[in-house]
Each structure stands twice: as structure tokens, then as C-alpha cells.
Amino acid sequence: MTPLALAEGAADVVTASTEVVRVLDLLGVAANVLLAAVLAREKRFDLIGFLVLGVAAGLGGGMIRDTLLQRGTPVALTDLSYLSVALATAVVAYLVRVEGRWWTRGIRVLDAVALGTWGAVGAQKAIAAGLHWLPALLLGTITAVGGGMVRDVLLHRTPIVFGGNTLYATCATAAAGVVVLADWLTSSEYQGLTTLLAAGVGGTLCLLSYRRGWR
Amino acid sequence: MTPLALAEGAADVVTASTEVVRVLDLLGVAANVLLAAVLAREKRFDLIGFLVLGVAAGLGGGMIRDTLLQRGTPVALTDLSYLSVALATAVVAYLVRVEGRWWTRGIRVLDAVALGTWGAVGAQKAIAAGLHWLPALLLGTITAVGGGMVRDVLLHRTPIVFGGNTLYATCATAAAGVVVLADWLTSSEYQGLTTLLAAGVGGTLCLLSYRRGWR
Amino acid sequence: MTPLALAEGAADVVTASTEVVRVLDLLGVAANVLLAAVLAREKRFDLIGFLVLGVAAGLGGGMIRDTLLQRGTPVALTDLSYLSVALATAVVAYLVRVEGRWWTRGIRVLDAVALGTWGAVGAQKAIAAGLHWLPALLLGTITAVGGGMVRDVLLHRTPIVFGGNTLYATCATAAAGVVVLADWLTSSEYQGLTTLLAAGVGGTLCLLSYRRGWR
Numbered sequence: 001m002t003p004l005a006l007a008e009g010a011a012d013v014v015t016a017s018t019e020v021v022r023v024l025d026l027l028g029v030a031a032n033v034l035l036a037a038v039l040a041r042e043k044r045f046d047l048i049g050f051l052v053l054g055v056a057a058g059l060g061g062g063m064i065r066d067t068l069l070q071r072g073t074p075v076a077l078t079d080l081s082y083l084s085v086a087l088a089t090a091v092v093a094y095l096v097r098v099e100g101r102w103w104t105r106g107i108r109v110l111d112a113v114a115l116g117t118w119g120a121v122g123a124q125k126a127i128a129a130g131l132h133w134l135p136a137l138l139l140g141t142i143t144a145v146g147g148g149m150v151r152d153v154l155l156h157r158t159p160i161v162f163g164g165n166t167l168y169a170t171c172a173t174a175a176a177g178v179v180v181l182a183d184w185l186t187s188s189e190y191q192g193l194t195t196l197l198a199a200g201v202g203g204t205l206c207l208l209s210y211r212r213g214w215r
Numbered sequence: 216m217t218p219l220a221l222a223e224g225a226a227d228v229v230t231a232s233t234e235v236v237r238v239l240d241l242l243g244v245a246a247n248v249l250l251a252a253v254l255a256r257e258k259r260f261d262l263i264g265f266l267v268l269g270v271a272a273g274l275g276g277g278m279i280r281d282t283l284l285q286r287g288t289p290v291a292l293t294d295l296s297y298l299s300v301a302l303a304t305a306v307v308a309y310l311v312r313v314e315g316r317w318w319t320r321g322i323r324v325l326d327a328v329a330l331g332t333w334g335a336v337g338a339q340k341a342i343a344a345g346l347h348w349l350p351a352l353l354l355g356t357i358t359a360v361g362g363g364m365v366r367d368v369l370l371h372r373t374p375i376v377f378g379g380n381t382l383y384a385t386c387a388t389a390a391a392g393v394v395v396l397a398d399w400l401t402s403s404e405y406q407g408l409t410t411l412l413a414a415g416v417g418g419t420l421c422l423l424s425y426r427r428g429w430r
Numbered sequence: 431m432t433p434l435a436l437a438e439g440a441a442d443v444v445t446a447s448t449e450v451v452r453v454l455d456l457l458g459v460a461a462n463v464l465l466a467a468v469l470a471r472e473k474r475f476d477l478i479g480f481l482v483l484g485v486a487a488g489l490g491g492g493m494i495r496d497t498l499l500q501r502g503t504p505v506a507l508t509d510l511s512y513l514s515v516a517l518a519t520a521v522v523a524y525l526v527r528v529e530g531r532w533w534t535r536g537i538r539v540l541d542a543v544a545l546g547t548w549g550a551v552g553a554q555k556a557i558a559a560g561l562h563w564l565p566a567l568l569l570g571t572i573t574a575v576g577g578g579m580v581r582d583v584l585l586h587r588t589p590i591v592f593g594g595n596t597l598y599a600t601c602a603t604a605a606a607g608v609v610v611l612a613d614w615l616t617s618s619e620y621q622g623l624t625t626l627l628a629a630g631v632g633g634t635l636c637l638l639s640y641r642r643g644w645r
Binding site: 258260263278289292293302 | 498499561562565
Binding site: 080 | 282284285341344346347350353360364368371373374376377383384385
């Protein structure tokens, strides 16, 4: 390949990585709505309950992040994809009751992906808004665990972040940490790629901790 | 009447309708403070408890709406009428204990008016801020049920939005829907009138559902 | 002293007072994290739990205040001192278990200082943002009791503001009231001094009420 073709290929990868981050972000919304739906079914909620709890769980973390950053209306309200994915997933989860080992395992993987992605994306937005690395770690973690906390508060459950599984919040903080490191070491041009890497690190850590029962 | 007089009469109606919406909005604040006061009395709160719970219930929904929209400090903090109505109603509710069938029925009507009005006003503000119709429905609903959710979370009750009465949130969403439809069909000049119509539709739906025990 | 030297001395006092307010503000963060740590220990939380609850309790009030004011990203995220003090205090409280009468008494004094300072600082920021005196009182009170409310909601405790000790919120409102009065009577140049005075009034009222068991 000529250097130009190489550069073009690299540019494609960079663009694609941003797109992949977006897809993972939306998958995270779906995963959190599904997790909320499991609890909504236990409590025998009606469709409205599924929708309210699903939106709170799926979009809550990002809304808290954007509200704290104060850089305009939260993306969950301006980019229709987020709300559409959350509502559609809640409706499907209300109508179709899926169960079984593979289903539980699948949601768990999606949840791990969500924790990693949201930790990374939250830190990325904090850095883009000019915040220091320490608040960036905090904001990444809030993004990842915020929706679940809102869900648990609404249901009077002890927020999962306090309950036993230490690595729940830690995975998100780790993903945020990779973003912070990458921001020091690389050019902002590779943002999509480093966010993807960070999400991968956080998600893997989360899955490993599930598998090995780390606490 | 000459066409000019007609136009002037129409202009008066438009201005008046905006004023009526404002009055309904404030009546909604009073209704929600009164509903919170019933619970505060059950829990034997002191005056401070009545005030804190009343402000949270009466102004919470609008504060969440304005905080999410990020178009400046919430109107509940900049327009003195809101805070004054909330505090005065809480003080009166603390001092005077009114009970009986007609009282309960009266609060119920006021609550229905509040749900419709807040659903409509929330959607109106979302559209004015340039949001799409779907987030406008969400924001209208959040405005209407937000204060009650904050109240229920503070009191460790299961938020009423999850509890049985499906039409509670639905009335607000319906009012928001009428606003969205009117925004497509009419000129923004008639905003006050369409908001009023929307509030009426939502409130009526809410009262009907109480009366017929719809779920 | 010559008039010039007097003026310089006065300027020094004004500058110093602003610095003292800042130190009290940070001491308030530490006090609230320590109070949260006592509850975290009761619940046998791990380090993550101490950190999450500590940050929520220590920085929650200020974050709510700044989010409502909508004058940019909350100071808790832009000024590193706040987050650093909160995290460091949570780590120390997790590692070192201090108990005994003097310790409890010390935290109680710090808590009183925090209530007064936060009530005063919250009202000050509201006035600086151009709000009326009534919302300034509200915002001062929210700043002071907000962190504790978030903490109690996360732990499913009845928020302390509802529970018996009336003067808990009242101390903060009193401090906010002194700031409002001072804003009418003095030049804004003496802001630091009047905030300090207000914090002192609120804190003393709080300590007196503890001592005498006022309700």
C-alpha cells in the first residue's frame, strides 16, 4: 500500500471506532433496560412501570453525567436513538418473557460491556469538557453506575454498588482510568479507538470478576 | 364586529389563555403540596418536615424538567410565585387540618388538573427548547410525575407511578401528546390555548380513570 | 496607623475571611464524609462503598446547588480540593477506626460548622447568581442538608431532616438568612466576612440545639 492508502485506511479505522463506541453505548442502554425489566417482572409492574423503570435505568447514568457537566441538554434527550432503544427494549421485555441460563449469561455479558463502555465514555466527555483526571474518573464511574442506582432507589433495593461485588464500580473506574492514561499518551484523534480499548479492559475485568467470584 | 375588533378579541383570548395556564400550573403546585401534607401528617412530621416535603413534591417535577433542559436556573427558583405558593400551602396545611369526603374529592380534582397541566407545560417547554416529539412526551411525563416520585423516594414509599393506577402517568403523557399534535397542526401563537386544551384532555382522562377505577 | 495602612489591614482581613470560608467549606466536606463513614461501617461496606457514600454525602449538597443554579459545572468537579478531601477522608475513615466520646463530640462540632457554612455559602452563591432572597434561603438550606438526604436515600434511612431534630435544617436556613440580611445592609466587598459571621450564627445555633436537646 502507498502511504496515502495507509493513511486512508487508518482514517477509516478511526471513524469506524467512533461508530462502534456508539453502538456499544446503545447496547449498554438495552442491557440496563433488560436488567431493570427482570426486576419489574418480579414486582409485577404493568407496561408503564416497565417503561418508567427502563428509561430510569437505561438513560439515568448518562442524564446525570450530562446534567453535571452542564454542556447542554443531555444527549439522551437530543439524540433520538437513546430514547428509542430504551423504550423499544422495555416494550419487548414486557411482551416477551425470555428465561434460561443462556439468556442470563447473555445479559451479564451485555452488562459488563455497558459498565466498561459507560465508564470510558463518561471519562471521555469529562476530559472533553476540560475537567481534571480525578473528576473524569468520578464522572466515568457515575455514568456507569448511576442508572442502576436510580433504579435501585426507586425499587427500595440496596444499591448494587454497595452490595458485595466490589468490582462492579471498579470495572467502570478502570475503563475511565484507561481513557485518562490514553489522553496523556496519545493524540485526541484516536479518541474512538482508545475509548474502545478502555471499554474492552473494563468489560473484560467485569466478566473475569463474575467468573472467578472476585470481591 | 369589524375584522380588527375580532382580531383584538382573539388576541385577548390568546393572552388570557397563557395567564390561565400559569394559574393552573400554580394550582398544581398547591395540589401536590396538599397531597404531600396528608402523608407528612400521617408520619407526624413537624413544620420543617411539611415544608421540605411540600417543596420537594410541589416543585420537584418542574425543577427536574428545567435542570434536564438546561436553559437556565429553574423557573421554580426565579419566579417567586412558585416557591411562595408551595411554602404558604405547606404552612396552611400544617396549621389547619381539613378532612372529609369533599376535601379528598377536591384534592383529587386538583391533582388531576395538575397532572394534565404539568404534562402539557413540560412538553411545551421541551418543544420550545427544540427537542423532538418523543423526548417532549418524556419530559412532559417527568414534569407531571417527578415531584411525586421525589416525595415517595424521600418517604420510602413505592413510587405511585409503579403502583396499580396505570393511568396516573398516562394522563400526563396524553396531555403532552395533545401539545405535540397541536404543535404540528397550529401556529405557535396559539400555544396558550393548545396547552389549555391539552391540560383539559389529560385532566379529564385522569378524573374519568379515578371514577371508573380504570387500571 | 495611617489611614492607608488601616485600609491595607482591612483588605487583608477581607481576603483572609474568604480563605477561611473556603477552609470551613472543605472541613464541612470532611465532616460529612466522616458521618457517612460511621453508617458505612455499621453496614459493613467495603472501600468502594465508603468512597461512593462519602462522595455522595460530602459533595452531594454542593452538586445539587450548582446543578440547580446552572452557572457551569459544579465546583465539586472543577476545584480538585473538594474531590480530594472527600476521597482522602473516606479512605482514612475506612482504614482507621476511631471511636469514643471525644470523637463523636468532635464530629458533631464539625457537622454544626458544616451546616452553618453550607447554608451561608449556598445563599451567597444564589444571591451572586441574581436570585431573590426567598430562593436564596431555599438554596442555602438545600446545600446544607442535600448531601445528607442523598446519603439517607441511598441507605434507605428516613432522611434526618424529617426525623425529630427540627433545628437541623433550621440552622442552615438561619445562616442563609444572615447572608441575605448582610447582602441588604453591607457592600458586597465584605462577602467573606459576612459569610463567616453567618456560618458562625448557624453553627452556634446548631450546637446549642444539640446541647439543650431543642426540638
